[in-house]
Amino acid sequence: MQLVVNSQRFTDPAYIARGGIGEIYKLANDILAKVYDLDKRTFERRQKVLALCNSFQNHVSQFGTNRYAFPEHPAYELTVSFDTLAGFSMRNFGGIPTIAELGFDLAANSFRESKGVKFDNSLAIGFVYQIFEWVDLLHRARIVLGDVNDGNFLYSPHSGRPVVVDIDSVQIGQFPCIDVTPDFMCPELKNRGSSLSGGYIFDSGTDIFAVASVCYEFLIGAKPHYVFVNPPKSAMENKDMGVSSIKCFVKGRSCISPLGLTYADVPQNKAVEQRLSWLKLQDRRLFDFFVSVFVNNERDNLITTLPVTDPRHPGYHFEGSFKRVIDEIVQQRAATPTATQHKQTAPLPDSGFRNIIDSLSGKPAAKAKAPKAGGVAVVATPKADPPQLAAFLKQFNLSI
Secondary structure (H helix, E strand, O other), X not given: OEEEEOOEEEEOOEEEEEOOOEEEEEEEOOEEEEEEOHHHOOHHHHHHHHHHHHHHHHHHHHHOOOOEOOOOEEEEEOOOOHHHEEEEEEEOOOOOOEHHHHOEEOOOOEEOEEOOEXXXXXXXXXXXXXXXXXXXXXXXXXXXXXXXXXOOEEEEOOOOEEXXXXXXXXXXXXXXXXXXXXXXXXXXXXXXXXXXXXXXOOOHHHHHHHHHHHHHHHHHOOOOOOOOEEOOOOHHHHXXXXXXXXXXXXXXXXXXXXXXXXXXXXXXXHHHHHHHHHHHHHOHHHHHHHHHHHOOOOOOOXXXXXXXXXXXXXXXXXXXXXXXXXXHHHHHHHHOXXXXXXXXXXXXXXXXXXXHHHHHHOOOOOOOOOOOOOOOOOOOOOOOOOHHHHHHHHHOOOOO
């Protein structure tokens, strides 16, 4: 196999692994190529790869190169043409653990360890905020993850930050996301149905729900809709009914009674309650965010709940720039001599409009004020009223 990537030719690159609907090859120590299976190299998929590569080049200053396994350059087989486009190149983030491997274990009452990485509570909370920062950057570039699952987010020990992978399956522009992981799927998607292209219609709100579900399981140790009830229901059934562990925790166990369910007094539910009590005390903002998503059905990004003075808030940079502009204007005005701000101008001649208003209200016409000493007297030259105005005034018994 010969691949042409970014004007460089790679002959028989080393095979790494299968990657969904294609194979992963190593081009350099830090660069991989994803090559789609022949039957997956459709016209639409090639267009989508080009759109993603263009988006990366346009937003690389915001995205960086160590946050996303983003398609960076098209990968062509043998020659460079649209018909030979076979995949794309991306950064190599291999060998680092996924969020699924590092989540909290309720039975062990601690975070799991994988590949030499183990979180504590404080680091885990900071990691969740960073994930929502990364998601916000994508949304601002009009990119929706769509198919979100606990394999999408990795932890890089080198940067101490999240890495988002499987970017080629996102929804961007006219190109849909076809796949979805039911465990983390936003309930609204079922009601929307599928688009003409056969995929679901995702948006930033469906991403927020799915990412919140992944992060909830990572921190709490169980999916948000993993609740033992009677009669027994699966987590998927609970989600369809709007039943979540945090809802029962906040509103009380009896809140599910109208649904014909009773909350089971079992160790699994108690362990989740203890973990929720910890989070409520440890980070009330994050706890309230989960309440907003899984109890109140809101879909705002976690970082928008931060003060605008926090650098992580999306409006921080705008707010700072706007304030600087206002401060500069205030300083310029303060430096301007007062005399130039209050130049004496001659008074405008009386238009007679006040007399019309006074006639309508029954007030006597105001007398013209004499000019102050030293002022400029202006005498208006009277002009004949148009016949239409005279007829109008006569009809309402008005005069000026």
